[in-house]
Amino acid sequence: MENFIVSARKYRPATFDSIVGQQTITNTLKNAIKNHHLAQAYLFTGPRGVGKTTAARIFAKTINCLNIDLEKNPDLIEPCNTCESCQSFSQNASFNIMELDAASNNSVDDIRRLVEQVRIPPQVGKYKVYIIDEVHMLSTQAFNAFLKTLEEPPSYVKFILATTEKHKIIPTILSRCQVFDFKRISVEDIAKYLRFVADSEHVQAEDEALHLIALKADGGMRDALSIFDQLVSYTNANVSYQNVVENLHVLDYDYFFQISDLFLSSDITSVLLVLNDIIERGFDGQHFLIGLGEHLRNLLISRDVKTIDLLETSASIKQRYYENANKFSSAFLLKALDINTQCDVNYKTSNNKRLLIELSLMQMVALGSGLLDPVSKESAPGLPLTKKTPKIESVPQKAPAVEMPQVQVNEPVKETPIKEQVANKEPEASTETPLTETKKPEESPTRIQRVPKGMGLGVSIKAEENSKSEEINPDAYMLGKEDIADDFTQEDVDKICDEFLEGIKNQQSLYATLKSNKALILEDAVVQLHVYNEAQRSALSDKLFELVKSLRVKLNNYKIKATIKIIENGKTMKASTPIERYNAMTEKNPNLKKLTDNLNLELEF
Ligand SMILES: [Zn+2]
CATH class of the missing domain: 3.40.50.300 (P-loop containing nucleotide triphosphate hydrolases)
Incomplete structure (x- = not known):
């Protein structure tokens, strides 16, 4: 290959039409x-x-x-x-x-x-x-x-x-x-031209290899051709992806795919070992961070067929990104990118650069396995969310509860407390701010901190082991469908609830309770389920994710939420309007009326 003419000279365009890009x-x-x-x-x-x-x-x-x-x-x-x-x-x-x-x-x-x-x-x-x-x-x-x-x-x-x-x-x-x-030439255009040169020179070259050269050349055809020339002579005219990776000292895609997979499997040890391997091979930490950032960005844009063409890689790598992208939620990728960027920003000034990278990777692992909430408060609304802690309000109150838009008046009572829990995974979920709570000290309510499996921050590691795939992204089935809301009827809901009940037949008491108390459809696609006591509520909330998912998928309505209400045994539930419920409450507890009047509260129905 000694007589290989420098491509940059030989293949310098001689006509306007042969100028690339x-x-x-x-x-x-x-x-x-x-x-x-x-x-x-x-x-x-x-x-x-x-x-x-x-x-x-x-x-x-x-x-x-x-x-x-x-x-x-x-x-x-x-x-x-x-x-x-x-x-x-x-x-x-x-x-x-x-x-x-x-x-x-x-x-x-x-x-x-x-x-x-x-x-x-x-x-x-x-x-x-x-x-x-x-x-x-x-x-x-x-x-x-x-x-x-x-x-x-x-x-x-x-x-x-x-x-x-x-x-x-x-x-x-x-x-x-x-x-x-003059613009930077796209990787695609450079790779295409390299393909032309390789074919003309009868040089064996893999597409991935040419793409990698094009990427390394950063938009410059002259650089691309001279890198190509060097590689042709180093590799004896066999320009394979592996050869290019070794000779150009570029970080292999494989490393990044490996790492992102490990993010999902909570395998901190392996992630750190991969990083160690990369550093031992002489790669600079910042180099790695840039590569990881690029990788996360590629995953993010591969989630949508419309943006996948923004990937500047060969068709086979694009395909790989496409297949991998849906393992991750946008929320995860955005947050991971954020962590990566922070690390990159702090890298130069850090005294322990390696630890900084390791910490960031650990954060991403925690994020990927659901131990960290990817959705921060300031996250953009409308993004598909991975996890969200349902706001659980458990305040003893007189039945029935008053539900006002934005506020909920809770009131202590002596009888069976009614607990309500809304399984709601949308960012605006926390509408249940108690406006007032008049409670007697001895009746200090216990706030329930349990979080249903697969629905939030508080997921225990044990629970995680049981249903890892769901933990990875419990909302994966929602992606892109958040706005779909087909109409449905009571009958539809009953049918799905019955199917769901078949699956919990072994939990006899819960099964019997739900069988005899039909789910109610409230406003805004809220399905209310009824149980008799805290134990049942807790057992049901463990299964609630499954039911909500089933309702959403089967009814093609992704706005459906579910609440669990504890009712008194023997009472049948009927849907009541907020004003009816308010009136019922004030009847039982006149103080509520006084409070409402004193504070000059207006009820909006
Ligand atoms: Zn002429």
């Missing part, structure tokens, strides 16, 4: 030639290696080509590569093109020499083209010497100034140039 610019230039609208000076700006100089050379060659016939072939605006002018351009022997690299020739004398030649008209062809590369490097004096010529050049002279740092170009120059902003 800058179509808007090449089209504009072609149209300018076609319509005889050539500017006196152009400024090509953009990152290195994206085709600025190449475009400038093709432009110079084209406007000098002797075979361009705008009358006969108005749409063929490409150099013929065969005429005398084109030939001399191709052999770097044309007198019509002057290139000056201002990075190394930036003195006044250099510019003067150049300016002197401006006065001599072209011998062959129509135009003399001066390309000044890295023009921002010219010294101030050189700039000034150049400015004069730029102001009044002979008609046969065209200037093309190129720079990677547009902001360093003084306004007097900017205003005299037509400016073209």
Whole structure:
């Protein structure tokens, strides 16, 4: 492979159409030639290696080509590569093109020499083209010497100034140039071009390998081609993904997929071992953080087919992301990204960089296994949430409870307490703020801190082991369906509740209670279940997740919530309006009425 010609040179585009990734610019230039609208000076700006100089050379060659016939072939605006002018351009022997690299020739004398030649008209062809590369490097004096010529050049002279740092170009120059902003070339485009080069050179190359090279080149075709050349010679023309990973010292996707899987399996040990492996292989911590951030972002955008094309990877890696993405909730990925970003920000100033990364990884593991709530208070509403602690209010009160919008008046009573629990996993769930609580000290209510399995923060590790898959993301079935709310009837609910009851037949007392007390449909798709005592309530709340899920899926209504109400044995439930319930309460406890009046509370129904 010694005789492998440097691709960057051999495959340097020779026509406008072969310039990769800058179509808007090449089209504009072609149209300018076609319509005889050539500017006196152009400024090509953009990152290195994206085709600025190449475009400038093709432009110079084209406007000098002797075979361009705008009358006969108005749409063929490409150099013929065969005429005398084109030939001399191709052999770097044309007198019509002057290139000056201002990075190394930036003195006044250099510019003067150049300016002197401006006065001599072209011998062959129509135009003399001066390309000044890295023009921002010219010294101030050189700039000034150049400015004069730029102001009044002979008609046969065209200037093309190129720079990677547009902001360093003084306004007097900017205003005299037509400016073209060259874009970073997309990974996809670079990879495609590398594929073309590989095939033309009969080099074995895997798609993933070419994508990785393109990624490493960061938008620059020249870099991509020179990396490609190096790899062809290192690997004896067998450019496999593994070879590229080893030679380019890039972190393999496999590492990140491995780590994100471990986030879900609560396996802190393995995560730390993978990190250790990466560090031992000589990767810098920050390098790892950037890679992990990219990986999490890729997972996030792969959750939606609409954004999956934002992934700059090969088709097979895209597929892998797509398959993996739905293991994670958006909330998890956002929070993990947040942790990662924080770590990245603090990395430079940290005294124990490794510990910082390890801590972040541990946080992500905790997050992935549900021990940390990914939904912070300020999280954006409307995101699919992984977990949410249902607000459990358990205050002894007189039956029936008054439910006012936003407030709930609770009241201590001597009889059977009614406890109500809302299994609600939406962010605005905490509407149950007790407005007032008049309670006698001896009746201090016990707040129930139990959290139903799969529904919140307080999930014990034991519970977790039992139903890991559900713990990973209990709301996975909701994703993307949060707004679906089909109508349903009492009959539908009864049917599903009956099916559900079949599954808890072994819990005889609960089974019998639920069998004899039908679920009620309250407003806002709240399904209310009725039990006789705390023990039953607790047993049912363990199963509530399952029932709610079943109701939501089978009724195609993802707004359904469930509440459990403790009723007195023998009482049958009927739906009552809030005012009825309020009246019933005040009847039993006149103090409530007094309180309402004294505080000037208005009831909204
Ligand atoms: Zn020609």
